[in-house]
Amino acid sequence: MTRQLTPADYLAMLRRRWVLIAVLTIIGGPLAYGVSKFLPSKYTSQTLVLIQQPTVPKDFIRPVVTEDISQRLASMKQQILSRSRLEPIITQFGLYSTDVKAVPMEDLVGRLQKAIDVVPIRPMEETSVNLPGFNVTVTLDNPRTAQNVCTAITSMFIAENIRLRQQHSEDTTEFLAQQLADAKKRLDDQDEKVRAFKSRYLGSLPDQEQTNLNILMGLTSQLDAATQALSRAQQDKSFAQSNLNQALDAWQAAQNGHNPQTYEQQLALLQTQLTELQGRYTDSYPDVVRTKNDIATLKKKIADQEETGSDPRPAEKGAKPSLEPEGIQRLRAQIHSLDQMIAEKTREQEEVKRQIKQYQERVQSSPSVEQEYTELTRGYQTALESYNELQKNRDQAAMATNLERRQESEQFTVLDPANLPDHPSFPNRPLFALGGFGGGLALGLGLAFFLEMQDTSIRNERDVETLLRLPVIAVVPAIGPLASNKPKRSPKRLQGGDELGASARA
Numbered sequence: 001m002t003r004q005l006t007p008a009d010y011l012a013m014l015r016r017r018w019v020l021i022a023v024l025t026i027i028g029g030p031l032a033y034g035v036s037k038f039l040p041s042k043y044t045s046q047t048l049v050l051i052q053q054p055t056v057p058k059d060f061i062r063p064v065v066t067e068d069i070s071q072r073l074a075s076m077k078q079q080i081l082s083r084s085r086l087e088p089i090i091t092q093f094g095l096y097s098t099d100v101k102a103v104p105m106e107d108l109v110g111r112l113q114k115a116i117d118v119v120p121i122r123p124m125e126e127t128s129v130n131l132p133g134f135n136v137t138v139t140l141d142n143p144r145t146a147q148n149v150c151t152a153i154t155s156m157f158i159a160e161n162i163r164l165r166q167q168h169s170e171d172t173t174e175f176l177a178q179q180l181a182d183a184k185k186r187l188d189d190q191d192e193k194v195r196a197f198k199s200r201y202l203g204s205l206p207d208q209e210q211t212n213l214n215i216l217m218g219l220t221s222q223l224d225a226a227t228q229a230l231s232r233a234q235q236d237k238s239f240a241q242s243n244l245n246q247a248l249d250a251w252q253a254a255q256n257g258h259n260p261q262t263y264e265q266q267l268a269l270l271q272t273q274l275t276e277l278q279g280r281y282t283d284s285y286p287d288v289v290r291t292k293n294d295i296a297t298l299k300k301k302i303a304d305q306e307e308t309g310s311d312p313r314p315a316e317k318g319a320k321p322s323l324e325p326e327g328i329q330r331l332r333a334q335i336h337s338l339d340q341m342i343a344e345k346t347r348e349q350e351e352v353k354r355q356i357k358q359y360q361e362r363v364q365s366s367p368s369v370e371q372e373y374t375e376l377t378r379g380y381q382t383a384l385e386s387y388n389e390l391q392k393n394r395d396q397a398a399m400a401t402n403l404e405r406r407q408e409s410e411q412f413t414v415l416d417p418a419n420l421p422d423h424p425s426f427p428n429r430p431l432f433a434l435g436g437f438g439g440g441l442a443l444g445l446g447l448a449f450f451l452e453m454q455d456t457s458i459r460n461e462r463d464v465e466t467l468l469r470l471p472v473i474a475v476v477p478a479i480g481p482l483a484s485n486k487p488k489r490s491p492k493r494l495q496g497g498d499e500l501g502a503s504a505r506a
Helices: 007-038 069-080 083-093 105-115 143-200 206-255 263-280 286-308 312-318 326-405 429-454 461-468
Strands: 043-052 116-121 133-140 411-416 474-476 500-502
Touching (some): 043 143, 133 143, 206 263
Antiparallel strands (some): 043 133, 116 133
């Protein structure tokens, strides 16, 4: 059965085992330093690469590559540290020449992958989201080879960044160009549909509804005017026909030797006609003017007859003209003109009625046409907006691609070229020696504790109580020779085998 140890017990252990601990601690440092002499030296070459921002602000030309630089750097690292990229480097620089024939190439590539490390540099400000740069380190057996390999890996990162950005920009531009061509085709299809719709419903489109109403009102007025003109022409024809019949009766009677009408009667008849014409027309109307002229001519004949005192009837009896008088011919011409006017007005009336019917149908069909036209124009507007947006993005991508080709976009710039290491980075012999001292101390402490745990000696009253499970009521000090000049020891402490403890039951 073991008892709980106190700090005093640990101090007693150190006093008893300090020699062992000191020896192991002193031996550990030189031993580790000596072991480091036999380890192969490793040299580390390092390159600092900064990420240079585009020369043209992003507000003017939006970059196509929007991937986070940390993710892109990790992706590039996987590509560059692949076997297809590292195997040529192993061959070019003669790496692992002693193991090339004995070790598979996959293992050599794995060694080189472990020897290469890419560490991003975190921004100094917590609010910054841009990665300022990264370090490329290569650790190999030869310092010159480590420098060359570090330079090659850095060049691969720079070239890969340029290639990936250009390829991404060109692929994006090509994709947007193809999408733009498809959008142009869809827009042309929609445009053709709109054109065909407008051709089919010409005059019935929603924006023409008010025009149709205005035209319909004008046609209605035109129809009223045509109807009135037709009615007036028909009345004029009836009146002219009546005059013609009267004139024919008088002329036929004159041809048969009977002329019941004298100049006075003809004058009275013309004055009656003039009164009727003036009641219907103005003084400038042709029939009114002509009738007035006939009246003036007839009055002149009457005046001449009165002056000469001759009777025209014998002359009229002896004259048998074969042609109709001028008045009858004029009436016939007037009736013929009125017939033509009636026919024209009738055709005009029918045409206006047809047009009125057509525009009425357009106005009635306007709501349904407007609904269909709205759906069609909505599809056209969507296609147009998509085309304009794609064209804008394509132009932006083309400018970004041009910026990538001119290498004025985000670039990797080598700030510190790969250095030629003067001292090996491994092993660090002072650190090994310090680790040896620490290891020796730990080993000494552990070994001392182990030995103490294995030692079953009784050294004090607590050991007695723990061993016998009885309380200690008295302690007998060690009794030495009388002649002994050794100083007396405290009876409260039993040391080694010189002191014995006794116990008894009360």
